[in-house]
Amino acid sequence: MFSFTKEQTTYDISGISIGGQPGMYPTVLFGGLFFKGEPDFEDAKRHIQTSDERSKQTGVPVIPDFFIRKVEYIEPILSFIEKAIPKKHPFSIDIIEPSIKIQTLEQLASRKLLPRTIYNSIHIGMTKEENEALRTYTPEAAIIVAFNPKDKSPDGKIEVLENGAHLLETGLLELAHQIGIEKTLIDTAALAPGENSGAAIAALPVIKEEYGLPTGCAIHNVVEKSRWLNDFPFAKKTVDVASNNAIPLFGGDYAIFGPMENAELVVPLIAWQDILVSEYTENYFGISPVASHPRRKLLK
Amino acid sequence: MKQHVHTSVIGSYPISITTQDLMNDYFAEQQTSWTQYIEQAVHDMTAAGITYISDGQTRDPFIQLFTRKLNGCRIRQRTEIIGRVEHHTPITVPDQIYTKRLLPRHVMLIGVLTGPYTLTKSSVDSFYHDEKQLAFDFAAALRKEAELLLKHVDLISIDEPVFSNELPEYANELIQTITKGLSRPTRLHVCGDVSGIIPQLVDMPVDILSHEFKASPHLFNVFQEYPCNRNMCIGSVRSDDAVVESVEDIVTHVNKAIAIFDKNVVQIAPDCGQRLLPRTIAFQKLKNLAVAGEILNGG
Numbered sequence: 119m120f121s122f123t124k125e126q127t128t129y130d131i132s133g134i135s136i137g138g139q140p141g142m143y144p145t146v147l148f149g150g151l152f153f154k155g156e157p158d159f160e161d162a163k164r165h166i167q168t169s170d171e172r173s174k175q176t177g178v179p180v181i182p183d184f185f186i187r188k189v190e191y192i193e194p195i196l197s198f199i200e201k202a203i204p205k206k207h208p209f210s211i212d213i214i215e216p217s218i219k220i221q222t223l224e225q226l227a228s229r230k231l232l233p234r235t236i237y238n239s240i241h242i243g244m245t246k247e248e249n250e251a252l253r254t255y256t257p258e259a260a261i262i263v264a265f266n267p268k269d270k271s272p273d274g275k276i277e278v279l280e281n282g283a284h285l286l287e288t289g290l291l292e293l294a295h296q297i298g299i300e301k302t303l304i305d306t307a308a309l310a311p312g313e314n315s316g317a318a319i320a321a322l323p324v325i326k327e328e329y330g331l332p333t334g335c336a337i338h339n340v341v342e343k344s345r346w347l348n349d350f351p352f353a354k355k356t357v358d359v360a361s362n363n364a365i366p367l368f369g370g371d372y373a374i375f376g377p378m379e380n381a382e383l384v385v386p387l388i389a390w391q392d393i394l395v396s397e398y399t400e401n402y403f404g405i406s407p408v409a410s411h412p413r414r415k416l417l418k
Numbered sequence: 419m420k421q422h423v424h425t426s427v428i429g430s431y432p433i434s435i436t437t438q439d440l441m442n443d444y445f446a447e448q449q450t451s452w453t454q455y456i457e458q459a460v461h462d463m464t465a466a467g468i469t470y471i472s473d474g475q476t477r478d479p480f481i482q483l484f485t486r487k488l489n490g491c492r493i494r495q496r497t498e499i500i501g502r503v504e505h506h507t508p509i510t511v512p513d514q515i516y517t518k519r520l521l522p523r524h525v526m527l528i529g530v531l532t533g534p535y536t537l538t539k540s541s542v543d544s545f546y547h548d549e550k551q552l553a554f555d556f557a558a559a560l561r562k563e564a565e566l567l568l569k570h571v572d573l574i575s576i577d578e579p580v581f582s583n584e585l586p587e588y589a590n591e592l593i594q595t596i597t598k599g600l601s602r603p604t605r606l607h608v609c610g611d612v613s614g615i616i617p618q619l620v621d622m623p624v625d626i627l628s629h630e631f632k633a634s635p636h637l638f639n640v641f642q643e644y645p646c647n648r649n650m651c652i653g654s655v656r657s658d659d660a661v662v663e664s665v666e667d668i669v670t671h672v673n674k675a676i677a678i679f680d681k682n683v684v685q686i687a688p689d690c691g692q693r694l695l696p697r698t699i700a701f702q703k704l705k706n707l708a709v710a711g712e713i714l715n716g717g
Contacts, residue, residue, distance in 0.1 A: 243437045243439075245438065265444050267440045268478060273492050284482065285437050309444075
């Protein structure tokens, strides 16, 4: 547990604080929805309610992360967001296909949802059309995936943020700045075992110290790709949930987990870890946790 | 005896990288594959009819291509030296092995190394504070890479463009650190205006000297002043100009070289790597170079 010498940026994203020195704010969780199959809105509503309850109990914020796989899902998912997510609460949209990203941005704008939107994500694969759409329909915040296909180490991740690793004309941070996105969250791009999977965790403090920006990742994806764990079905879920612990322990600000139903387990786990970090960083570095921090809420 | 020149490239070839594909691999949690880019470069060079080809150096600019995989180097805006420079893993070997598999039998493969002095001068040194020591550690690392390449390539080419701006007094020893006793022919490519360092170049411990005679035709006159029995690779099409030289123009240019170097003209090539040219232009230049080579060889 440590503190950074670089001044740390904290963003308020539609009422949720993210970033800062370890121990100051609770770790923010992004809970994934609709990654597989047809979107099941009843199921999603139930899981969001549960995560809200756990969040209120512990102080660990949970932001729903909506995966939109097909064009025909855009309209129903955005309608669901309007109905099921409390007004002013942020959410993220998680889309791979650039054309779906563009159409979703247009619809988010027409529904006046952009001030609550965290765009997941900006990366080296951004098309010219997506870039133009983002300039026209600029979301409140964006996650920047620091994936560098040439170098998967923390240095490689910094390179792609800094100068685009000679794959882009500019670095991803400058790209986001040029678009006009003011709140950028760095994703350290977790990779499968055998592809320097540990680098996503090692990069958390390196990038925080370099830029002072809120930083996190979807480390549970590494568990998904650890095929050997299929021989340990009982342990696999525990490992999946526990993997998120590494993020606050290494100074990270947010964890993207999934599916959202795991919130029942992940939220208390992160609250526990946040308390551990906070106790040390306040005693040693004098970092006081905010009133909403799990340490304030749970240790009376 | 009939003249015989080989056609060659220097190193890089312009292939555009589809970053969306690279991200799709990432999202699909698949390992990044670079083979399609190597294949495109190799396809163009062989389809053009070039006999000595490279892997196209498509992964990175020629500095980062090496410093990315050497101990002691850290990539930021430039390469930063933060520890002792050492070879710890094959750098270009896997791509060369893959490239070799793509080649017809009569096509030769060049293992291209970025020279130690160019690597030194392109880095920000926060560790050695001794340029010579850094250069020799780069050379030692490149020697290890060269040894690993021997099994897979037909020629080792060292690319030292910085020599044309600044030739250290230890340049010969530096190059020898890499080339001494290698079982494959070696080539030293120094682009730019080398007219001021020709006496030193002709003594370099390599088998072939390679220079940009097309952009700097006055080099012919300067070389005439020095007795030079070295084998030569004659830069015959420009790498910094999108105008495609005609076959006749290339033949005339190389005949000038033959008048000076005679049978020592063993290769004709672009003046430098072609990375900065549009792909169609780079390809057409290689094609014309290959046709000129056939004419010069009496074909």
